[in-house]
Amino acid sequence: MSDIRVIRVLVADDTDTDRLILETIVRQEGHEVLSARNGQEAVELYRQEKPDIILLDALMPVLDGFGAARQIRALAGEELVPIVFLTSLTDTESLVQCLEAGGDDFLSKPYNRVILQAKIKAFYRMRVMHSTLQAQRDQIALHNEHFMQEQVVAKQVFDNITRNGCLDSDNLRYYLSPLAVFNGDVMVAAKNPAGNMVVLLGDFTGHGLPAAIGAMPLATTFYDMVGRGFSASDILADINNTLKSILPVGLFCCAIMVEMNCNKPGMKIWNGGLPAAYIQRSDGQLEKIKSTHLPLGVQGSNDFRADFQRYAMAPGDRLYLWSDGIHEARNTQGEMFGEERLEAVFRQAEVQTSVFDGILNEVKAFVGEGEKSDDLSLIELSMKSPAAIDVAPRTSPSVSARLAQWRFLFAIYPPSFATFDPLPLLLNLVLEVPGLRRHSGSLYTIMSELYSNALEHGVLDLDSSIKTEPEGFDRYYQLRQERSAQATEGYVKISLVHETHPDGGHLTIRVQDSGAGFDSSFTDTHISDYSGRGLHLVQSLCDNCRVLAPGNIVEAEFSWHADD
Amino acid sequence: MSDMQHVNHEVLADLREIMAGEFNRLIETYITDSHLRLSQLQRALVVADYDGVRQAAHSFKGSCSNIGAARLVQLCQVLEEAVNIKQLEGLEHQLVELHAEFQRVQYQLEAYR
Numbered sequence: 001m002s003d004i005r006v007i008r009v010l011v012a013d014d015t016d017t018d019r020l021i022l023e024t025i026v027r028q029e030g031h032e033v034l035s036a037r038n039g040q041e042a043v044e045l046y047r048q049e050k051p052d053i054i055l056l057d058a059l060m061p062v063l064d065g066f067g068a069a070r071q072i073r074a075l076a077g078e079e080l081v082p083i084v085f086l087t088s089l090t091d092t093e094s095l096v097q098c099l100e101a102g103g104d105d106f107l108s109k110p111y112n113r114v115i116l117q118a119k120i121k122a123f124y125r126m127r128v129m130h131s132t133l134q135a136q137r138d139q140i141a142l143h144n145e146h147f148m149q150e151q152v153v154a155k156q157v158f159d160n161i162t163r164n165g166c167l168d169s170d171n172l173r174y175y176l177s178p179l180a181v182f183n184g185d186v187m188v189a190a191k192n193p194a195g196n197m198v199v200l201l202g203d204f205t206g207h208g209l210p211a212a213i214g215a216m217p218l219a220t221t222f223y224d225m226v227g228r229g230f231s232a233s234d235i236l237a238d239i240n241n242t243l244k245s246i247l248p249v250g251l252f253c254c255a256i257m258v259e260m261n262c263n264k265p266g267m268k269i270w271n272g273g274l275p276a277a278y279i280q281r282s283d284g285q286l287e288k289i290k291s292t293h294l295p296l297g298v299q300g301s302n303d304f305r306a307d308f309q310r311y312a313m314a315p316g317d318r319l320y321l322w323s324d325g326i327h328e329a330r331n332t333q334g335e336m337f338g339e340e341r342l343e344a345v346f347r348q349a350e351v352q353t354s355v356f357d358g359i360l361n362e363v364k365a366f367v368g369e370g371e372k373s374d375d376l377s378l379i380e381l382s383m384k385s386p387a388a389i390d391v392a393p394r395t396s397p398s399v400s401a402r403l404a405q406w407r408f409l410f411a412i413y414p415p416s417f418a419t420f421d422p423l424p425l426l427l428n429l430v431l432e433v434p435g436l437r438r439h440s441g442s443l444y445t446i447m448s449e450l451y452s453n454a455l456e457h458g459v460l461d462l463d464s465s466i467k468t469e470p471e472g473f474d475r476y477y478q479l480r481q482e483r484s485a486q487a488t489e490g491y492v493k494i495s496l497v498h499e500t501h502p503d504g505g506h507l508t509i510r511v512q513d514s515g516a517g518f519d520s521s522f523t524d525t526h527i528s529d530y531s532g533r534g535l536h537l538v539q540s541l542c543d544n545c546r547v548l549a550p551g552n553i554v555e556a557e558f559s560w561h562a563d564d
Numbered sequence: 565m566s567d568m569q570h571v572n573h574e575v576l577a578d579l580r581e582i583m584a585g586e587f588n589r590l591i592e593t594y595i596t597d598s599h600l601r602l603s604q605l606q607r608a609l610v611v612a613d614y615d616g617v618r619q620a621a622h623s624f625k626g627s628c629s630n631i632g633a634a635r636l637v638q639l640c641q642v643l644e645e646a647v648n649i650k651q652l653e654g655l656e657h658q659l660v661e662l663h664a665e666f667q668r669v670q671y672q673l674e675a676y677r
Contacts, residue, residue: 017627
């Protein structure tokens, strides 16, 4: 509908004189006229011709103006059709009756041509505006629907990426906002080849597509690297660098990452920008783990620190992580839930198992009935006793690779000690043997223990009795970092030799370090005779494990069978 | 009674301008209309259809105002109001007055043709 078109005006009046005058005026002003002599004719004429504006005499036989107005309104539906009553009525009550019957305005007799023209023009403009508004409203609704559909598809892509994670483990309870991914919240969890659970909770700034787009590379990097046995620090640094390169300035991801070790019971935690995580011990004591880093995606690789804080934990202890949805939940007065109320939930919980539900219920009660209280994310991680270690890697190497007879030699020198972790490389190599794939957990543990021992005791000369002291673990790892960084000589040499048999194969792992070993009287010895250097775990996993003279070489043998 | 004009010369001049060639037709239409209205009024009064009296007076008032016959408009208004407040005595007299005034108006309008 444009302004260029001729305006079509319906005139209904039972007095010939008045109708004649009105028709003439309207026609003279340049509009098209449709004439009716009573209300019924007016309704019929409207139905057939759909004019732009209706001028209705109030008093007419057959059907009066009020009745005609009602019927025309019903026929018009959503369309805006201006109705102007023609009237000599002057008392307010009658004029009110006109408006209540559906009239938009009235024109009094005697007809004033200037006033009439002004009303026609004004109402026509209103009609055009109304129909434009409706067209735009319909367009917006359509776009909204498309956008919603796109979000559903994007969410499905994300869910496919996270499908093989371990969010459903029995020691992990979580609550994820129904708006997750698009409200910026991301939760990923997986087990690495050593059997440790690694969890990352992220909160991207922003909403909608920009927040969701960051979640994809975060999740794929996470699952890929965890499955390949990379350390939590390496994974975190990689994710940070990826996000730094793809997110525009001002967008970043507050996150907490946790690696849970059931064998040396404890958790390593990194908090960059999220509210403090809580550890609740089985005796009810609370320990808070505050944010000590900038969020992911802010600092470049030179400045980013992926150093984790270690916390010893016993079975029964629990760790709670959350995004800021809980602290920032508001009630009808605009108050925030805040940290005090959260702490109160912990103190008031009767049993430890009711804390999780307690948090959700308290937030819901605080926000109020009928209000949205579910835009939050919460994870509860419970420390359990050591679980089975054999876990298939998430991404398995190509099935067609067949490595049969081979020998691999690898040596690491400073300054690589502090910055390079050879385990992923070694693990991936070993997994190229189809028969060894089922044993990836054991092999990872064996190689990891042997390498750690060689580096820490052989090259860096660390004393493992430090670990038994209070705060020992922290001190030990700090020393490890320092000495690795400062080392200027030394090496760790790793050799892998594999041969196949008719019914399976045999892998020999030998790790040699540049340390002094022991005194010259030391001869090759079976591990069980030799109580130092904590290699009992390794021995339990392989067929045979020996320490060779002068004590700086450890050899482990592992065989596999085709019908394992 | 005669300080009000029977017809308004300005209004008629305006109408002549608006209607152009149709002016005479307008005058004829008005006169025919008015006769009909007055008969309608009469009949309603005879059968004591006071609502009918009021409506006819109201409609007649409309066309008279468009034509600019101010005195007729006033008489119609008085008649309307009388019926509204149920002052039913003397309605016949008012109708006679209405007829008389209309004669004068018609006479003056003829001069405009």
